[in-house]
Amino acid sequence: MRIPTIFTLELQKRHHRIGRLLALAGGLVFAVSAYLPWAYASGALDDMSYLGGPSALQFLGLALGLILAICATMGLIEPWAGAKGVAPALLKVSKRVGWTRGAKVTGIGMLAYIGVVLLAIVIELGGLVTVEWGGWVALAAAVVGLIGTRLITPGRPPSLERLRTPGWVGILAIALTLLGALLLAAYALNQVDGGSFVVILTFAGVLAAFILRSGLGGWLSSISQRHRTVLVFAAFAVAFLFPFTQNGSDANMSIATQVLIFAATAVGLNIVVGLAGLLDLGYIAFLGAGAFTAATMSQSAFATIGWKPPFIVVMLIAGLISATLGLIIGSPTLRVSGDYLAIVTLAFGEIFRISMSNLDGRDGPDLVHGSSGIPAIPNLNLFGFDFGAVHTVAGIPLGRFSNYFFLMLLIMAVIVLVFTRLNHSRIGRGWVAIREDEKAAEAMGVNVFGLKLLAFAGGAFLAGLAGAVKAHVDQSVTPDQYIFLESAFLLAAVVLGGMGTVMGVILGAVLLKLVPEKLRFVNEYRMLLFGLLLVVMMRVRPEGMIPNQRRVLEFHSDDEELIDEIEEDLPYEFAEES
Amino acid sequence: MSIDSPVAGAAASGHEVGKREMLVASHVTMRFGGLVAVDDVSLTVHTGEIVGLIGPNGAGKTTFFNCLTGLYKPTSGEVRFADRLLPPKPRQVVVAGMARTFQNIRLFPNMTALENVMVGRYCRTSSMAVTSILRGPKYRREEAETRERAVELLEYVGMKGQGGHLARNLPYGDQRRLEIARALATDPQLLLLDEPTAGMNPQETRQAEELIFKIRDSGMAIVVIEHDMRFIFNLCDRVSCLVRGKTLVEGTAAQVQSDPRVIEAYIGSPEGEDGAENA
Incomplete structure (x- = not known):
């Protein structure tokens, strides 16, 4: 993100003190304005019309204001504390935090937040007149805050990731972060009002940007590197707890289950795209193959295969059939690479879909009833556990979708395990080597063709597993669920989240699937919006939201040098201060 | 062997014992359409020997290398390695015991130095x-061995403690050395180095020279393409000069150095003989 040219370095050097004060004032006023009425009537968002009683969403704004105020103040406190020798241990930690960078991004974020809030009020209540004076105060405060932060000299890159942290602090930080994420997600999902959901999403985005820019993100990622197992278990524990926050309501659980299926498939695709570097545009076909296999062997009255093995066996067969398809499409086509492979896989996805609609007893054998597909797939029953029934655990009822959610969570765990273990093995190194330089990999004795085939078949196998569950969750399987767009979305999730990482891809998948499910109006324009989002991401953060460490260095190795140059330009006290 | 390197003495004694034919390339010809890039070239390399391949740009040195390592399948002629016909697949060539480096460095830029060497294993x-996913005992043992060997090799080429850097961020000289370490990780008996000192300063070149001697002393056969004549003549037991795809001269370094045809191939027909010293 480049600083607009009006705020040149010269200007910043002259007015940086004023800038800090403005930012501080903007942040404080913004925080206080949460106690003022923002909307004229109670109908918009979560009722922001009270004086003296902030609504939940206004509290989020208050948090942003305070973050900005603290960031701006730290720049003033640090030199003072340094000179007086106050709390030297704390000061050392504080100097590693990118306060200035955090302030700058929060300044932008605050304006974005209030912008979204006011826009939502205007839309939901109808007309600018519905914005109360408190809203205008908040907007003004945000503008002042933004100008203030722009006037501060550029900050030094944070170095929190090199901070030595005691183990328990790290584990606590991971637990708290994930718990916070769970609460925020549960809160966001429980919003019925679309506007509120967007506001929370904006807040989450701003918070994430602040965490990343201020170096907290680096710190968290260095901690999670050290406590990998803790992080993984905590993440799954949080996901496991999620259904318990829903009070038996299946509305959100249905979305969550779909999101999980999508995410699991995306992680499978990540093996092919992120590790082995093979662009696959027809990946959805493997999910479809798994779903159709499970459907034809299900207890449905429309199932065409008489053999009804237990679901575990069905799932394995579904995976194997997908993997076989992967091998069949892979062996002749993996000799081409790059764009050509993308075209071939794209065609394969279409061939799969059209073939399925032709297996209708008229143009081919009646295997899947053509385009009407296989409906009425009954719920699973695993070891006497009925997936269709409501089970009550600790007084909280867990409905049908919660059951499938747990099953998918289990499959997700397997997929993540497969991905990470392969990534850090001989096989994974071979894949990355192929992605980096196929000729050199070949010349170093890497079995290029075999490994590519393995990536293709392995990814297809995992998608097949997810597909088998999907058939039962959706209760019907039709060819038009597996269109090219779905493949494109899977790929977008991988690219958006961060190629080659698990966390990033899961996050990308969650965003891409959750937002349109939750917001009907986004669903109508989702192609437009995601296209825009991808363009913006490629400009601002080409390595993805949670990037692989390798790829950060790939895209931004010169940015840090740029900052260093700026720093060198600054006289000593500025560099000390920022 | 007029170099005052500490390993030079050891080297002299090293390559006299047990000379065995490692690589025999006979009458290798490589045609691209009407262009004959390599024309009936034969080359024999013995164990513990360094053979230099010189020649002006476009003489077909790298093409000849590619024929040896299976990247190209020669139009005619055969390559035998340790008395067996070499399969024309790069991977099988590596398994047979022949590893190479590239003229324009081809590391895996976004992998760490250590990972690069580990790929060589x-x-x-x-x-x-399946073993990798289940982390069976075999996987653990192999993984530990691979890592250990990679660390050793990095130390061997003089890059101790640099394993964590991305290959693309390494200084040029280190990238060259890393490429050699990666090639060594495949446990080769013959090492093919394509311009290992291109772009290096004199000091780096000397270090590379010492490294290559060290590798030779471990009993490995080496073929090296170079343009740096001082380097070639310090290093090589035998030198073969390729010009326009054909072997012009083959012999000891001194013989090739003084051959007027070699000088002519490099600097054109003699007008003033004084350029010869610098060749």
Whole structure:
């Protein structure tokens, strides 16, 4: 993100003190304005019309204001504390935090937040007149805050990731972060009002940007590197707890289950795209193959295969059939690479879909009833556990979708395990080597063709597993669920989240699937919006939201040098201060 | 061998014992359409020997290398390695015991130095997907061995403690050395170096020279393409000069150095003989 040219370095050097004060004032006023009425009537968002009683969403704004105020103040406190020798241990930690960078991004974020809030009020209540004076105060405060932060000299890159942290602090930080994420997600999902959901999403985005820019993100990622197992278990524990926050309501659980299926498939695709570097545009076909296999062997009255093995066996067969398809499409086509492979896989996805609609007893054998597909797939029953029934655990009822959610969570765990273990093995190194330089990999004795085939078949196998569950969750399987767009979305999730990482891809998948499910109006324009989002991401953060460490260095190795140059330009006290 | 390197003495004694034919390339010809890039070239390399391949740009040196390593399949002629016909697949060539470096460095830029070397161990290890996922005892043992060997090799080429850097961020000289370490990781008996000192300063070149001597002393045969004549004549037991795809001269370094045809191939027909010293 480049600083607009009006705020040149010269200007910043002259007015940086004023800038800090403005930012501080903007942040404080913004925080206080949460106690003022923002909307004229109670109908918009979560009722922001009270004086003296902030609504939940206004509290989020208050948090942003305070973050900005603290960031701006730290720049003033640090030199003072340094000179007086106050709390030297704390000061050392504080100097590693990118306060200035955090302030700058929060300044932008605050304006974005209030912008979204006011826009939502205007839309939901109808007309600018519905914005109360408190809203205008908040907007003004945000503008002042933004100008203030722009006037501060550029900050030094944070170095929190090199901070030595005691183990328990790290584990606590991971637990708290994930718990916070769970609460925020549960809160966001429980919003019925679309506007509120967007506001929370904006807040989450701003918070994430602040965490990343201020170096907290680096710190968290260095901690999670050290406590990998803790992080993984905590993440799954949080996901496991999620259904318990829903009070038996299946509305959100249905979305969550779909999101999980999508995410699991995306992680499978990540093996092919992120590790082995093979662009696959027809990946959805493997999910479809798994779903159709499970459907034809299900207890449905429309199932065409008489053999009804237990679901575990069905799932394995579904995976194997997908993997076989992967091998069949892979062996002749993996000799081409790059764009050509993308075209071939794209065609394969279409061939799969059209073939399925032709297996209708008229143009081919009646295997899947053509385009009407296989409906009425009954719920699973695993070891006497009925997936269709409501089970009550600790007084909280867990409905049908919660059951499938747990099953998918289990499959997700397997997929993540497969991905990470392969990534850090001989096989994974071979894949990355192929992605980096196929000729050199070949010349170093890497079995290029075999490994590519393995990536293709392995990814297809995992998608097949997810597909088998999907058939039962959706209760019907039709060819038009597996269109090219779905493949494109899977790929977008991988690219958006961060190629080659698990966390990033899961996050990308969650965003891409959750937002349109939750917001009907986004669903109508989702192609437009995601296209825009991808363009913006490629400009601002080409390595993805949670990037692989390798790829950060790939895209931004010169940015840090740029900052260093700026720093060198600054006289000593500025560099000390920022 | 007029170099005052500490390993030079050891080297002299090293390559007299047990000379065995390692690589025999006979009458290798490579045609691209109407262009004959390599024309009936023969080359024999013995164990513990460094053979230099020189020649002006476009003489077909790298093409000849590619024929040896299976990247190209020669139009005619055959390559025997340790008395067996070499299969024309790069991977099988590596498994047979021949490893190479590239003229324009071809590391895996976004992998760490250590990972680069570990990729070199790929063909000498065999844990497959299922063992890797289950982390069976074989996987653990192999993984530990691979890592240990990679660390050793990095130290061997003089890059101790640099394993964590991305290959693309390494200084140029280190990238060259890393490429050699990666090639050594495949446990080769013959090492093919394509311009290992291109772009290096004199000091780096000397270090490279010492490294190559060290490798030779461990009993490995080496073929090296170079343009730096001082380097070639310090290093090589025998030198073969290729010009326009054909072997012009083959012999000891001194013989080739003084051959007027070699000088002519490099600097054109003699007008003033004084350029010869610098060739």
